[in-house]
Amino acid sequence: MKAVIMAGGKGTRLRPLTCHLPKPMVPLAGRPCMEYIIELLEAHGIIDIAVTIQYLPDVIRDYFGDGSRHGVRLHYFEETVPLGTAGSVKNAAPFLDEPFVVISGDALTDFDLTQAIRFHQEKRSLATLVLTRARHPLEYGVVMTDNDGRIVRFLEKPSWSEVFSDTVNTGIYILEPEVLDRFEPDIAYDFSQQLFPGLLSEGKPLYGYIADGYWSDIGTLEQYRQTQFDMLDRKANVRIRGIELQPGIYVGENVTAAPDVKWIGPAFIGDGCRIGEGVEIGEYSIVGQGNVLSAGSVLGRTILWDHNHIAERNELLGSTLGSRIFCKESARFADGSVVGSHCVIGPKAVVEPHVKIWPKKQIRENTRLTSSFVWGEHLGRPLYSAYGVTGTPNLDLTPEFAARFATAYGSALAAGKRLTVSSAPHEFARLIKRTVAAGLQSVGVDVVDLGDVLPPVARFAVRELQSAGGIHVQLGADGRGCLECYDGQGLPIDKAAERKVENGFRQEDYGRAPAESPGSYRTEETMTSSYLGALLAFSMLEGEGALPLRAVVCTHPAVFALLRPLLDALGCEAVHLPAEAQRERLAEHV
Known part of the structure; x- marks a missing residue:
């Protein structure tokens, strides 16, 4: 009797453990799962073994070699494209010149294979499926046999309404070599979905052997863990x-x-x-x-x-x-x-x-x-760069991020105090500003919303309103977003304050305000005019008969609208050019 170990699985449901490791090589109590299968085959006198490989095949080859270390002879058959369970075994057809056992390299079992082989021989079966009883058969192929063990019905992964038996397919088969003649090489072909239904419909001798013992498919992270717990509880008769x-x-x-x-x-x-x-x-x-x-x-x-x-x-x-x-x-x-x-x-x-x-x-x-x-x-890259908290809008700088940041910021620096919030004249910046305001209120910060202002106005407002600080949402010309954070003087917060905010953000250690008394919220949209008035008070041109000036401004229309009152007050003739037109048209106005 020969054997085929199917060892081509990727184990996608076991990721991230299997990102760089084939599923049969996932360790169980310190040894690859497939090593237990080789030991089982050797214990039942099966030493000539084909191994079908596809995903990261060299990892398996390098570990097991020719099998001599385990007392067996291994022969590898590599798929270049997925061929299904039966198709991969067909790859090894020249080697399989006598009855053989097919077994998965990514399941743990202690079944008595000798008894299963004897059953197969006594029934003169063409194909024998090794079955086990399962409490929850929905994840497996359900199989029904008659009193003689002949398979009369099976169904892959049924719903509860379709369950007609508690005996399930373990993926262990005993096959006569002629079953591989039923389909061509190098095509995708499956045992349970194509080969066995075909044998059943033709009335060929197809039997199911219900085995006693332990069997576990390690296909999910939960089952992978439970399998090893079962090993420690000695539910599986394997060597630790x-x-x-x-x-x-x-x-x-x-x-x-x-x-x-x-x-x-x-x-x-x-x-x-x-x-x-x-x-x-x-x-x-x-x-x-x-x-x-x-x-x-x-x-x-x-x-x-x-x-x-x-x-x-x-x-x-x-x-x-x-x-x-x-x-x-x-x-x-x-x-x-x-x-x-x-x-x-x-x-x-x-x-x-x-x-x-x-x-x-x-x-x-x-x-x-x-x-x-x-x-x-x-x-967990540093929150703060040289210009504040920066990121790509709606990728790094998202509403979810802004809410977390604002609660950490308010809890660390301004609980029970007043902060201003403001934004550039852009809809996404306004969205982030509103999220920041809500996060600050949730930790008991009183919020003053300045609306759409330029950064100098935001910094001026902090001092003018005697706030503990402020957060301004800015979008740069490069498309990057930035949360600028100011102290009570309208200056960028210092490194010590940044570290306090970052620690709170990483640890999610927020001191939430009682639900009945969050921070207050009000708007204050006069700061731009106040800023212009203060700026004019320092202007050397105010009240003097200055020569008329022309100012050509290349910027976003919304920014020009904020600058226009200042330019008018300075007696400048203001000309606006869209930013993209500055090189072509600037000379016309100089």
């Missing part, structure tokens, strides 16, 4: 490497642990790990090889792959981390969070429940991550 230090606690070679480590378990600790003082290894902790767990860190229901550095006082509860991740001190990972390999997690960062971080990301200090991080390299 290491010695059993205490009941249910398995420890590999060359592990060093401080005397005061708190072992709760069940748990698995891989080879070469170093565990610092006061670390707590809570229930269902699964730690791969070469990990460093520094003093005061706490793990519970958490899975770590290989070569991670967990700094002091980390808290990992219900999380899953890939390999070569550096978690700096006092970071926290909540239930269901998943971190891809090669990430750096900054000090005091918080990864909220069910948040996923794709590989090779950097999370800055004090960041509270509330949604998944897929694109870009850095999260």
Whole structure:
């Protein structure tokens, strides 16, 4: 008897863990899932094995080689295009010159394959499906057999109304080689959707063997985690490497642990790990090889792959981390969070429940991550640039961002005080301004809305109205948006104030006002005229018989409308040119 291990899966539902790793290579208690399948086949005397590969094939080849290390002979068959389950096995047809077992490399099982093969031979079956009973059959193909084991009906992934049996298809098949003659090579063809229905409709000997034992498809993050918890509970009869230090606690070679480590378990600790003082290894902790767990860190229901550095006082509860991740001190990972390999997690960062971080990301200090991080390299970049808080409108600078920023700003610098808000004469800038005003009010800041003004007017208004500061929403000629933040003198806030706002923003530490008494809101739209009056008071031209001047202004019409009263008061003849026409027409007016 030969075997085919189907190992071409991408594992898209396991991302970000499988972004750079084929699904059969995802570790279970420190070893690739496919390694357990090879051990199962070898234990039942099946040592000639074909492996169908497609996604990142070299990762599988490099790890298993020719199979001699595991006592088997491996032969690889690579798909250049997806061919479906049956199509990929057809690729190995020249090798499959006798009855063979088909089994997935990305499921864990301890089924008695010898008994299943004997059933297949006794029934003289052309194809035998190995079945198992499932509490929740909706995710699998449901199969019904008669008293003799002959398949009479099956349905792929039914709804509850269509469920007619609790026996499901495990994706393990025992096949005669002639079944591969029923379709051509190099075409997409599927066992459960095409080959088996065809055999059933033709009345060919198609049987189902209901196996006893453990079987789990690790296709989802939840099932991937649960499978390893089941291993620690010994529900699956598979070999866990290491010695059993205490009941249910398995420890590999060359592990060093401080005397005061708190072992709760069940748990698995891989080879070469170093565990610092006061670390707590809570229930269902699964730690791969070469990990460093520094003093005061706490793990519970958490899975770590290989070569991670967990700094002091980390808290990992219900999380899953890939390999070569550096978690700096006092970071926290909540239930269901998943971190891809090669990430750096900054000090005091918080990864909220069910948040996923794709590989090779950097999370800055004090960041509270509330949604998944897929694109870009850095999260939690400094809020402030040289010109304020900048970003691309409706991409970086969104209403959601503006609301968070305003609540952090008001809570850190102006709770119970008065701030001005203002914007450039642009509809998106006005939208952000209104959002900022609402965020400030929510933390008890009294808001004075100046309307559409230029930045100098906004800075003037802060002093004129004796406010604690102000926020002005500006859109630049390059399309970038900016939140300019002023202190009580109308000057940019200092670095210390920026840090206070940024810390509040990262930690989402807001002191909300009571719902019955938010900050007040009023408008004040006379500041432009007040600013012009103050400016004229300093003008050397006021009251003097100055020569008439002509001012040619190349700008947006709304900006020109704000400048026109000042130019008129200065006795200037004002000429407006759209910005795009300045080079062509400026000479006509000089």
